[in-house]
Amino acid sequence: MLYRLLVMVCILLVVTAPAAAQDATITLVTHDSFNVSEDVLQQFQDETGITVEILRAGDAGVLVNQSILTKDNPLGDVLFGIDNTFLGRALAADVFAPYESPLLADVPDEFKLDPENRVTPIDFGDVCLNYDVAYFDETALPLPESLADLTKPEYKGLLAVQNPATSSPGLAFLLASIANFGDEGDYTYLDFWSDLVANDVYISDDWTDAYFAQFSGSSGSMGTRPLVVSYASSPPVEVYFMETPPDTAPTGSIVADMTCFRQIEFAGVLAGARNPEGAQQFIDFMLSEAFQEDMPLQMFVFPVNPAAELPEVFAQYAAVAENPAVLDADLIDAKREEWIQAWSETVLR
């Protein structure tokens, strides 16, 4: 039995050793939320003759860390899923090789955060407050119109947010609060958070707990809080995934000025890629209308290509923030740890 075991292990080692890289293959390194329709991806493979292999690497934070740790010997050819809250770190580590896609010309400048085009914007999503429509109808309570409103007594005990140290929307909401109140002066973001704590804010470690377990608006939820930090795309998705389509959406998102934080997701050709040309073709494909129109219902994000049309459920139920809170990517990278540390000490201890 033991011999057989050893033989088996050896066979497994040999069989699974990766085959020599072929020009007709690219490896896409991405996070667990990456998604695309099978036929859209197949169309790319048919047109270019390139086979796409997908490697998944946990969440966006894990993905960035992995790409930095393996920058001398990258895991693949093209990476998708790095957002503006992690961008500075990846750029500083020289993970990407520059590539300017011809399709980039159509993309609005607000999405292009790297002048050297080491990364290409693909999609964006606004992290916004979501509310339970039924609760606000029944109580006739007006919706909060600014972050400062959340500290008022009428919203006491109504809000669930995520820990910015462990959750990507949580970090986005913290950044929104910093963009609103700044980190120095008479009333800083930390004062705002102290007031939120005094107003009985609920802090979850991840989005899943906040949305499914604490938020009262998600269908079938046991939650008790009618306000939650989520995405502007959550209400259409909530409708899309209901057993029977409702007359009106059960949840809505608040997109008042400076209350949302915009996350932009990027793709880039990895420095040291075995098939850089194939990787560049894949980036062109991600900016194409076929992929951009497929994204909303696959990844629940908005296209950066203005020519892409939104699916009906998005057109009907999704709101886009006109004036989201903005912070510079380099500033985020420089102060992220300090801000999170200060937040943890103010809110958790």
Added chain:
Amino acid sequence: MDTGVVRNRPALIGAAWLRHGLLLVPLLFLLVFFFYPLLAVFAVSLWPDGQLDLSGFARIVTSDYYRETLWFTFWQAAVSTALTLALALPAAYVFVRFRFPGKSLWLALATLPFVLPTIVVASAFSALVGPRGLLNTLLMSLFALPAPPIQLDRTLAIILIVHVFYNVAVALRLIAGFWAHQNPRIEEAARVLGAHGWRLWWYVRLPLLRPAILAAAALVFIFTFTSFGVVVVLGGPRFATLEVEVYRQAVNLFNLPVAAALSLVQIVLMIAMLVVYTRLQKSIRLDFSAAVTVTQPPRTLSERLLVGATLTVMSIFLFLPLAALVMTSITVGETGLTLSYYAGLTSNPRGSVLFVPPIQAIGNSLVFALVTTVLAVGFGLLSAYLLVNERSRLVRWLDPLFMLPLAVSAVTLGFGFLVALDEPPLNLRSSALLIPLAHTLVAMPFVIRSVLPALRSIPPNVREAAQVLGASPAVVWWRVDLPLISRGVLVGAIFAFTVSMGEFGASLFVARPDTPTIPIAIFRLLGQPGAVNYGQALAMSVILLAVSALGFLLIERLRTYGVGEF
């Protein structure tokens, strides 16, 4: 383990060398797939640009926060371990001594919590004891209470309860497996000599069971010491163990020096505790004999009460949350029953590449679990033979090393794989094989801990007698060793299978081709809004439970030696 008889036969010297060589195989496995990646990631973290960076240690030493985290990590693990043993010991007694209907099913059910992802357990507990859960709704309507009487959310109590929920089967199986092999004549003799009640427990049973109790305590302690999901999801952000802090520093802050320093502190503490454990684990030569433990139906009233009470407590602690989970997976809205979540799992209306057909997830999970079980049992058995010679000084140091994979956080090891296994011949970092290899590292200690106490108790004269009668070493092993350790091997195999079915930390931190397992499918469903996704995630969890339960029952069937039914 070798005896003089073998060495005196020249023809067998080659075989003896071969056997010694085989014993080193698990050590080699550990070196390549554990210590090498670990050292590589520490090197990258602590020597970032060719310069030693000890700033992480400085921050840990000077910070009150880390001292408090360390203290909390330690004492919550100690309390969880004590509570788990307090529940498992009487249960083990009932399972070893009495025969009652559906016994193996009860045991399989008790092991099930071990495979569930924490987020699913959290859902189960919130459906049961949450503010709007089953129990609170019931109590509020019964006694007309204005507010939910049970308030467990984000308390230390819920962390401890869920730790017991997860780990009680580990202790129960280890202790019962060992107990079933013991010669009941020792206890009969004690009874004849007048030991009854607490004296029988204190002076006879507990000392006899010490090796198994210590082994169980060590495993449960390590598990709860390195608890991650339970603390994060159920305890909320105000509670943190060292493991949680390692994750936050490594993934969210990318502060590798601090993460590595915390990881090292955790490893050193674990080694220290394991050395103490190995010292305590001095073997007692027990009179082991096969097929002597006789079970009987509970006869007297007190025996019936004991069996009834044990099964009731187990039901409340273990099965009510599982039942709540099953109920939620077939409920839509407030009351409507539906199987649509199960049906929905098989369709892919969006035509997406992320879609996981349940059959594929089940298939992947089973393949990984089988490879893990075979590797872990093979390597675990060999390691146990390497460790059985406890007079050797070397062994005293090797034993804790084999337990270490349990003490290292998944993110540290995952990053280590990336950094270390990136060149031929070990270019495995993006291979699907890495998943069962990582699972094997975690599963091996279970096999070792469940086999070793039995192996140490085999009287040498039994083997010698067999050899004198002309049995070859292989025959001795087959006819003497295996029957005596088979129960331990079985327990180890079941846990190896379970670890692999439910584990997904390691799967999450290695880059992997698209080979989604059941836990990963659950995780993906829970990452999207919408009632359908939530319902399907719970349906998938119930499938995980069902597949695992079938697995346990099948593994139990493999037992060909009729050694001590329990």
